[in-house]
Structures are given as structure tokens and as C-alpha cells.
Amino acid sequence: xxxxxxxxxxxxxxxxxxxxxxxxxxxxxxxxxxxxxxxxxxxxxxxxxxxxxxxxxxxxxxxxxxxxxxxxxxxxxxxxxxxxxxxxxxxxxxxxxxxxxxxxxxxxxxxxxxxxxxxxxxxxxxxxxxxxxxxxxxxxxxxxxxxxxxxxxxxxxxxxxxxxxxxxxxxxxxxxxxxxxxxxxxxxxxxxxxxxxxxxxxxxx
Numbered sequence: 001x002x003x004x005x006x007x008x009x010x011x012x013x014x015x016x017x018x019x020x021x022x023x024x025x026x027x028x029x030x031x032x033x034x035x036x037x038x039x040x041x042x043x044x045x046x047x048x049x050x051x052x053x054x055x056x057x058x059x060x061x062x063x064x065x066x067x068x069x070x071x072x073x074x075x076x077x078x079x080x081x082x083x084x085x086x087x088x089x090x091x092x093x094x095x096x097x098x099x100x101x102x103x104x105x106x107x108x109x110x111x112x113x114x115x116x117x118x119x120x121x122x123x124x125x126x127x128x129x130x131x132x133x134x135x136x137x138x139x140x141x142x143x144x145x146x147x148x149x150x151x152x153x154x155x156x157x158x159x160x161x162x163x164x165x166x167x168x169x170x171x172x173x174x175x176x177x178x179x180x181x182x183x184x185x186x187x188x189x190x191x192x193x194x195x196x197x198x199x200x201x202x203x204x205x
Contacts, residue, residue: 003122003131003170012172013099019174022091024072031095041125044096046147049134052089056080058138059188067191069182082137083119083178089136090121099124101170105158106198112162115197119178122170131170175199
């Protein structure tokens with residue numbers, strides 16, 4: 001899929017913010033440990049993806065009632081939904097100088113009901129001309145997302161006939177609808193009620 005960066009500056013996809021807090025010591029320590037096991041950008045990106053996908057359970061799968069939204073908190077609690085896990089992966093990538101951003105899908109049930117926005121990551125390795133989407137949501141029965149720079153292998157390929165959508169925008173910071181749902185929810189039950197069903201565009205400088 002051809003993504004549309006919402007900032008023309010690649011530097012925007014390397015900076016830290018309140019949610020993608022890769023200046024936090026825990027993010028740095030985790031990045032250092034993963035880098036020590038790899039040593040090059042491609043291998044690091046793959047290992048970081050697999051770490052977030054596999055070592056941090058999606059709270060809808062684990063039943064964890066806590067709501068994490070900062071990357072450092074996701075790493076500390078080993079818990080989060082797709083948005084939060086995406087924040088963690090973006091932070092780990094940026095900690096090692098790999099440009100990374102956030103993108104989204106609109107998904108539904110098999111009959112087209114109950115739409116919800118799902119969060120993904122896109123990265124651009126050194127020397128690459130294009131961004132590559134990755135889904136660190138976490139695998140389970142019927143879900144087999146894998147790291148790939150060529151043919152995407154996401155958790156949920158969209159079904160346009162059901163009204164599902166791949167949003168083409170690539171954001172340097174979390175979309176307010178996604179971040180707001182996380183920050184305003186005291187627990188996972190409240191988060192389920194607050195999840196956005198669609199997102200609109202917002203300017204990113």
C-alpha cells in the first residue's frame with residue numbers, strides 16, 4: 001500500500017513525544033538489548049517487531065484490565081491494545097534511528113457490523129524508498145502477522161465489501177481519536193466503549 005506521510009520531514013518520524021517516549025530509560029535499555037542481539041538495522045527492526053508482537057500480550061487476548069498508552073508503560077506492564085503496542089514498536093525503532101510512524105485501518109465483524117479502528121506501524125529502513133507497514137498486534141488463532149518489507153503480512157487484511165478501509169495517512173504522532181480513547185479509559189471495559197469507529201484527518205507539522 002502507498003502511504004501518504006502527513007509530515008514532509010523524515011525527522012518528524014524520529015522524534016519523541018508523550019506517547020512515543022523513547023527517551024525513557026526503559027525504552028533505551030530494551031532497544032540496547034535487542035540491538036546487541038542483532039547489529040544491523042534490518043535485523044533489529046525484525047527482532048523489535050517480534051518482541052512487541054510476542055512478548056507483550058494484547059490485552060483483549062490476555063484479559064488484562066489495565067490500559068497502557070505510553071511506550072515505556074507498555075514495555076513495563078507487558079500489556080496493551082494495538083494502539084499501545086504500536087507506540088512501543090515505534091519508540092523502539094526510533095530509539096535506533098529508524099524512521100517509524102503510525103497508520104490505521106477500519107475493521108468490522110464478519111457481517112460488516114461493529115466497526116473499530118485498528119492501529120499499525122510503518123517503518124522505513126536506511127536506503128529504502130518506501131514505507132513498509134507492520135502489525136505488532138499479536139498472533140492468535142486465525143491471525144498470523146509477520147515482519148515483511150515486501151508483501152505485507154498483516155493481522156487483518158481489509159475486506160472492502162464489508163466497509164473495511166486501509167487509511168493511507170502515515171502519522172508521526174498518535175491520532176487524537178486513538179490516543180484519546182486510551183487516555184480517557186480507566187480500564188479495558190471502558191476502553192472497549194471508547195474505541196473510535198473511524199478517524200478523520202488531522203494536521204501534523
